Amino acid sequence: MKAIGYLDSLNIDQQNSLIDIDIPVPTPAARDLLVKIEAISVNPVDTKIRANVAASGDEHKVLGWDAVGEVIETGEQTQFYKKGDKVWYAGDLTRPGTNAEYHLVDERIVGHKPASVSDAEAAALPLTAITAWELLFDRLALQPLTEEKTKTPASTENRILIIGAAGGVGSILVQLAAQLTDALVIGTASRPESQQWVKELGADHVIDHRKPLSQELKRIGIENVTHVASLNATDQHYDEIVESLAPQGKLALIDDPSLPLDILKLKMKSISLHWEFMYTRSMFNTHDIEKQRDLLNNVADLIDAGRLKTTLGEHYGRINAENLKRAHSNLETGKAIGKIVLEVF
Numbered sequence: 001m002k003a004i005g006y007l008d009s010l011n012i013d014q015q016n017s018l019i020d021i022d023i024p025v026p027t028p029a030a031r032d033l034l035v036k037i038e039a040i041s042v043n044p045v046d047t048k049i050r051a052n053v054a055a056s057g058d059e060h061k062v063l064g065w066d067a068v069g070e071v072i073e074t075g076e077q078t079q080f081y082k083k084g085d086k087v088w089y090a091g092d093l094t095r096p097g098t099n100a101e102y103h104l105v106d107e108r109i110v111g112h113k114p115a116s117v118s119d120a121e122a123a124a125l126p127l128t129a130i131t132a133w134e135l136l137f138d139r140l141a142l143q144p145l146t147e148e149k150t151k152t153p154a155s156t157e158n159r160i161l162i163i164g165a166a167g168g169v170g171s172i173l174v175q176l177a178a179q180l181t182d183a184l185v186i187g188t189a190s191r192p193e194s195q196q197w198v199k200e201l202g203a204d205h206v207i208d209h210r211k212p213l214s215q216e217l218k219r220i221g222i223e224n225v226t227h228v229a230s231l232n233a234t235d236q237h238y239d240e241i242v243e244s245l246a247p248q249g250k251l252a253l254i255d256d257p258s259l260p261l262d263i264l265k266l267k268m269k270s271i272s273l274h275w276e277f278m279y280t281r282s283m284f285n286t287h288d289i290e291k292q293r294d295l296l297n298n299v300a301d302l303i304d305a306g307r308l309k310t311t312l313g314e315h316y317g318r319i320n321a322e323n324l325k326r327a328h329s330n331l332e333t334g335k336a337i338g339k340i341v342l343e344v345f
Contacts, residue, residue, distance in 0.1 A: 001025045002345050003100035004321045005060030009051055012328045017050065018321045021060050026096075026104045028075040033110060035069040035087060035103050039123035039343040040319060041312075042066075042327040043168060045093075048256075050328065064097035065090050066127045066339075067105075068119045078107050080293065086113040088296065090127035092282040099324065101345050108289050109282050111296025114303040121310035122303075124339035125172060128311065129299045130278045130292055131254060132173035139252040139274035140227045142181045158183035159222060161244065163209055164231035166194035168339045169254060171201060171311035173229060178202030179307050186217070186225065194337050201309075209233075213240040225249065232334070235259040245271050252276055313338025319345050 003023050010017040028034040046063045055061035071085045081087060089110040091098055113122050136142050142158060160177055164170050165187030177185045179202065187198040188209035195206045207216035217225065224246040230237065235257035242265050245251065251266070252274040266273060281289045302308045314330075316323045319342045327340040 001101040003060075003062050004064075004319070004324050005055070005062045005099070006050060007055045007058070007060055009054045012047070012050070012325055012332065018324050018328070019060075020321045023060070023062070023100070025102050028073050028104055030075045030077045031079075031107050032075040032104045033071050033078065033081055033087065033107050034073040035067065035105060036072050037067050037069045037098055037101055037103055037319070037345070039068045039119040039341060040064050040066055040098050041123045041125075041127075041168075041339045041341045042324065042331060043127050043339075044331055045127075046097075047328045047331050062096045062099050064099035065093065066123055066125075067091065067098035067103060068113055068123045069103070072102070074107075080107050081110065087111065088113040088122050088126050088300070090130055090278065090292075093279040094283055099319065106282065106289075107293070109292040109296075111293055111300055114300035116304045116306075117310055120315055120341045120343045121312050123341050123343070124168075124310050124312040125299065125303075126296060127278060128168040128172045128339065129176075130295060131169050131276060132176050133295045133299070134278060135169075135229055135252050135254065135274075135276040136173065136176055136181065139276050140229065140250050142177070142183060142227065144180045145182060158227065159225040159246075160185055160227040160229060161213070161217070161225040161241075162187045162203075162229045162231065163213075163237055163241075164233070165189055165198045165201075165203060165206070166337050167231060168311060168336075169231050170229075171197070171338050172308070173231075174198060174201040174203050175308050178204075179302070183227065184222075186220075186222065188213070188216075191335075197337055209237065213237060214243040217244055228252070231255065235261065238262075239265070242266065242269070242271065245269060247271075250274065311338045312341050314340050316340055316342050318342065 160183045166189040187203040189195040230253040247269045
């Protein structure tokens with residue numbers, strides 16, 4: 001089967017940083033699904049692994065952890081899916097990735113693809129939707145709205161600041177927070193086009209993260225926030241995050257700070273610190289691994305109900321090494337809006 005892989009960790013502008021290859025079609029076992037890949041998206045994790053993790057021996061490393069496709073074969077212990085089902089998922093960091101014509105994935109981290117959107121539109125969402133959902137509800141412990149509890153401007157004491165709201169995770173996190181919680185949603189973005197994008201996704205306010213966050217919040221009449229989701233440059237914003245959080249607030253982050261964070265700065269306000277890493281459940285086969293299947297199906301239902309929209313930013317054409325190189329290069333600028341998607345080999 002066709003795939004895109006590499007042997008050595010190289011800068012993306014190097015000829016062999018990503019190459020077109022042919023590898024055997026894998027065989028499903030146990031709870032595996034063999035999925036024919038229809039569309040994928042590219043995430044910062046792809047670029048980080050390519051730049052820092054070489055292949056093992058002479059076997060090419062295949063990246064990619066977002067996919068939409070069709071189940072063509074199942075393992076002997078599968079329970080939820082059958083041949084012909086259309087599925088979407090973000091995969092497992094410890095297994096070969098989705099930049100291949102056929103891919104094996106554990107059914108417990110797979111959801112039914114939303115029926116109302118195209119394969120490309122759906123492919124933009126799995127990894128970021130899992131990350132955003134877990135961050136919002138598992139890490140920051142915000143409570144989803146119920147029929148008895150609806151959102152009104154005066155009904156909430158929760159105020160969430162989303163730093164880097166125009167990126168892949170931010171684009172779905174803004175929607176989930178606005179649609180499913182009672183929180184006032186403040187997103188950060190620095191350019192006019194990214195600020196407009198965040199507003200259209202449902203943020204109540206948008207501020208500029210190039211300026212001190214605490215001052216930007218006061219500019220819009222907000223003294224402090226109860227929750228912060230820091231999606232990038234946490235080390236650069238850390239002091240302002242601490243300043244902006246209310247006593248007993250919560251900070252969750254997903255990035256890899258280049259400088260150590262001084263957690264003692266959180267003590268006086270009793271601020272709690274939370275990491276979100278969406279691969280934890282699959283890497284450690286946690287007892288609640290099936291929660292990722294459940295949440296992907298919940299997100300699919302919300303999309304089909306018209307409550308959430310795709311975060312597709314750009315479509316880069318067919319799945320091949322040349323187009324994936326372009327996608328990696330774009331992501332590494334840090335200026336991408338939404339998600340980059342590729343479709344069909």
